[in-house]
Amino acid sequence: MRPTDGCGPAPGTRLDAAVVWRNRALRLLDHNPLPIAVCEWGGRIMIVNRAMAAEFGGLPGQLRNRRILEYFTLRDNASLQTLAEAIRLHRRSQYAVGVSWTPAGGTERQGEMTVDLVSDTPEQTPNMLLSLRALDEPAARPVPTVPVPRPEASPIEVRILAAAARGATTARIAKEVGLTPDGVNYHLTRLSRRWHLPNRTALVARAYALGVLAPDTWPPEPAHPL
Template structure:
C-alpha cells in the first residue's frame, strides 16, 4: 500500500491517472495564499489548503472530517436559509457570509467567507467551496436610528428590475452580469439590509428611497453609493 501524506492524499504511484490528476490539483491549493476549503452541505470538511489550516495552527489533514462551524461563527443569520433555498431551487450561486474565528495566536478575527455551491450535476446535493477574506477588525456597527439604505448603481438597477418582476436570467441580460452575479448582489443586499428575500428587498428599497416612488416602470431614485 502507498503512503498517506499530511493532506490525507494517497501517494501510491500505481493509482489510476484520474486519481493522480485529482491529487495534483488538490496539492495546487496549498500554493494559494487565500484560505480555501471544501465541505459537504452538512458542514463536514473534505479538503482544506495550508493557508486555511494555518489559521488554526494545524495541518490540512487535521481539518478533514471536522465540522466547519467548529472553527467559524456565522455573523449573518440569513446565510444558512439562503443556502438551503439555493439547494432547493438547484442553483449554483455565490453567497457572502460574515464570519468570526479565533486563529492560532488566540486573537479574535472577523472577515467574509465567500460560499460557492459546486457540484457535478444540478440534481445532486452540492458541496460548499469556501474562501476566506481576512480583516483585522469588524466594521463598526451602525446604530439602528442612523441606519440608511445604501445601494451601488448596479444594485439599484437590479432592484428596479426585480420590482418589475424580472427573472434572474432577464436581470442578468439587462445589467450585463451572469445569473450568479445577480444572486451575489441580491445576497449582499439581503445581508446589508437584514431582510430575508427578494420581495422584502424591493419593499425596503421603496421605503428607504433607493427606488423612485410613484413611477412605472420602477427605476432608481438616485445614484447611491456603497
Template sequence: MAAGEPDAVVWRNRALMLFDRVSVPVAVCDVYGQVVLANPAMAAECGTAPGRLRGRQVLELFRPQEATQVERIAEALRLRHRSRYQVSVCWRAPGGAERHGQLTADPVSDSVEETPALLVMLRVLGERPVPRPEPVRTTEVERRVLALLAGGATTARAARELGLTRDGVTYHLRRLSTRWNAANRTELVARAYALGVLAPGVWPPDPGGATTEEEPGEEGRGKGTGPSPHG
C-alpha cells in the same frame, strides 16, 4: 484502465498539489458544512493541522455574524440553487487576536443531479489585536517581601531584613493574598512569578519587573524593632 483515466489521475494529483500550496485558506465541505478536506492555509487560521479539521463544522470554526445569511444559504442549497454564497464571519486566530472576514461557498459537483459539495474560501479582512493586560502594580516593600519568601525566608527573617515587625510582614502578605486571591504562600509566590513581579531564572529571587504602586505611608506600616505582640 479505461482510456483517459491516466490523464484524470494526473490532473487530480495536480489539483491536490495546487490545493495544498495555494496561500488562500480553502476547504471542501459537504452540503451540510462539514469539512471533508482543508488546505494548510485554512488549518493555520484555526491553529491546527489540515487533517484535524476533517469532520468539523465550518460555521463552528468561523462564527457567522448574521444568522439570516446562513438561513438564506441553507434554503438555497435545499432548492439546489447553484450560486456563490458569502457569509460574514469572525474567529479567534491562534495568537488570540479576534479576526473578521468573509467565507465564500461555491457548490461544485460532476453533474447537476448530484448533491453538490461546497468549495469554501476564506478572505481575512482585518483583526482586533489582543488587549494588553494592565501592568501588575506592587510596592517596593511588597516585592521585597515576595522575593524573601520565594528564597525560603521565614516571617521572622523577612522582618529582620526589612526592618519590619512580624505583624508588618504578615500584613503585606495578607494584602497580596487578597489582591491575587492566593490561598497560601506557595500560591502567592507562584503568582508573583506568573505576573512578572519576580524575575524568572534568577537566584536569589529578584524583585524586579513590576510597576511601582505609590501608597503614602505604606512602607512605614509595621516598622519597628520591638517584638510582635502576637509572637
C-alpha cells in the same frame, strides 16, 4: 484482457486520469495562500488547504471531517438559511457570508467567506467551496523610533557658532559673548573634538546641518531659544 497491477484501474483509463487530476488540484490548493476548504452540504470538511489549517495552528488532516462551524461563527444567521435554500434547490451561485473566528494567535478576527456551490452534475447535491478573506488584517507592529540625539552644544557655544557664522573674528566674538579670546578658542576646540571636525568653517556648516543654527535666517541665530 490486459493485465493490471492488483485491483486498481489500468493505467490510461478514465478513472486513472481523474485521480491524477484530483491530486494535481489538491497540490494546487495546498500552495494557494488563500485559506480554502471544501465542505459537504451539511458542513463536514472534506478538503482543506494548508493556509486554512494554519489559521488554527494545525495541519489539514486535523480539520478534515470536522464541522466548519466548529471554527467559524456566522455574523448573520440569515446567511445560513440562504445557503440551505440554495443547496436544496441545487443552485449554482456564489454567496458572501460574514464570519468571525479565533485563530491560533487567540485574538478574534472578522472576515468574509465566499461560498461557491459546486457539483459534478446538476442532479447532485452541491458541495461548498469556501474561500476566506480577512477584513481586519493585523496592524503591522510599529517600528520603534530611535530618538536622534540633539547635538550637544551649550548655550554659550551656540552663541559663539552664530557669531562665527556671521564672520566675526575671535576678538569680536569674545566681546559679544563676554569671554576672553582664549575662552572663545577653548569652546571652539571643545566643539571640534566633540564633532570630530578640523576648523571653524566646518563647525558652522555642521551647526546648520544639525539644526543648531536656524536655516534661512540672517544674521545667523540659534535654532532654538537659549
